[in-house]
Amino acid sequence: MSSLRTVNFSSLAGIALAAGMALLSAGCNEKQAENKEVVRPVKVVEIAKMETVRRLDYSGSVKARTDMNLGFRVAGKIVERRVDIGQQVKPGDVLARIDSTDYELAVRRAEAALASTDKQVQTTALARTRAEQLLSNNVAPKSQVEQAELGYEQAVSARDTARSALAEAKNQVAYANLTSDLSGIVTAVAADVGQVVGSGTPVVTVAVDGEKEVQIAVPEMDIAQFKPGKVVKSRFWSDAALVLGGKVREVAGSADPQSRTFTVRVSLPADPRVLLGMTATIEAEAENTPFVSVPLSALAEKDGAQIVWVVDRKADTVHARPIKTGAFSDDGVRVSAGLSAGDLVVAAGTQFMNENMKVKLPSAAGEQSAAAETGDQAASGVVR
Template sequence: MNVSTRVVILLVVAALAACTASEPPPEAPVSRPVKLMTVGNDVPSRTLRFPGSVSAVKQSDMAFEVSGRIVEMPVTEGERVAAGTLLARLDARDYVAGRDRARAERNAARADFNRYDQAYKANAVTAQQLDQARRALEVAEAGYQQASKAMDETVLRAPFAGRIADKLVEDFANVQAKQPVLVLQSDDALEMRVSVPEVDWVREAPVSSPATIELEGDLQVVLSSLPDRPMPATITAFSGAADPVTRTFEVKVRFHPPAGVSASPGMTGHVAYTPPAESNGNALLVPADAVVTTPDNRPFVWVYEDSTGAVTRRLIDIGELSGDRLHVLAGLEAGERIAVAGVHTLADGAAVRPMGD
């Protein structure tokens, strides 16, 4: 080996040594913050939420029982009216004339009956003639009552206090009998109709009638437009059988909007029920969002190990869903800590730290 070759080799070795010395040491794995939950036997306080829409407790599609032309409709949409308030009136001239004619016929039939009655007592007419006069009077009396009722039906009054939700016809329109002309809704109390899954209905409210419902937890109505103003509510009615398709029970929940809250039918929201926390034996409940599935649909959770500061995958056996939580039948023990957020981005052995540490 000549001198020039040795020089080249020394230069290459020196260059490699310099590159090796300039490389930084490998970085230690960075732990990411993760929200954890300690699993326990006590069922944590949970809230069951059932979406629904607001409707009036009482609603009436107001209609005349007779036909005619509207000559007066002094109410406007959105106006609040008291019970007995005049809502609309028909042109009653024909009905007044019909009533007066029926009254005259009734009076004539009554006078005829009185004459036949006196004549019968004097043995001047037969019992059959008296019966004919009595039947004529009864027919005339019925005709008068019918005509009087028809005239009264030309006036439409509010059967209860409420708010005019909609006017369905124009002023001075000709309407037919039983044709709705406006919609009246009560506004002192409202209700929300929701569909409750049968598993929650059986567990939380095993009752036979609304009068026996005594929920120990907290039942509230929360409007989507007022999420920070929950309103106390009570169950007033529910379906007697589950829907054959959805397997849910329809439940009506009544609530009273507080002063200053303008709640109206048609608004959306949900009914929130928070049952009291209770001991649940050996069963454990975990948030449904904390449970992940393997490619072959086996459920598991990420268990946090204090000794390693990392999470490991733990296969579990799950039971039925209760609200937003799942019953864990096997695979976890009380006191263990599991990840409950960001679980789809974790990996086995990933370094994490409890959120807030």
């Protein structure tokens, strides 16, 4: 009996010892689990380099600074056209003529009227002299002399009017010839022989020799970047090696009602290689306030200030970074201050972030390039 009891007590002691060891081991494992540091995987965006200058390119055509739309100063039927498009003209060259028959008849009529008034002046002069002689002999009253003097003055006025009418009629005959005032090249012909044109109707267009310029159309979103005096570059499709400097000379004050664009004229330096009608591209630089866009989910708040969590690449930890935000964009929110090129910003799960918290970045194989935004260009943060 005693031997049996001894065996039973030994078994119970062994069981108790084993249970105690198991409990002790479980407690140690739980303590180690509590002391183990949490490493949280994160999704990030990388901030690329921000550009402060963007290039604007607009195509246009080379034009003369001054285009003369020439027309007759009198109405009539065109009987001759002496120039064609592309022809060089000089001051005084006759470009076209109209039928001047009626104007020549007007000259003859004015000459006859002038001759008549000349005779009238002579007649009234004799009458005045006769009246003065009679007055000196006390034969005629003074009123007769005064009346003769008045008749003479009226005749002189009529003669002056006739002279002016004759000069005007001669001018009308001269205006029957359309002449060029300046040297240039004929760029358009709007009327031809046999056509009846009115006074001032454009018949021939002449591009005046001298300074050339490029005319471009700029949309309203970029018109603020073009001011008179702005320096630009001009490239030409006909010669890729031909690059000239230019300067904005004129900016339209209102948009074209059809295209809703503004006409801008850029002056070019003198160069014989630049011909009228060439296609040119104007290159200009637009300065903008730099900023980047980050996803809306990257924003957080700490002590009443907006922050983002930036990853320390060397330590694989996150740190709060105060930022200055602007307007919202298609990609999230624009950040104008607080971030720089190369920063890794936590893009999601910011509510789980703590200062100096260990994080795990995605593998290099899953990385994508980052994009930045300047001015009104869309920027994209890059997720990895």
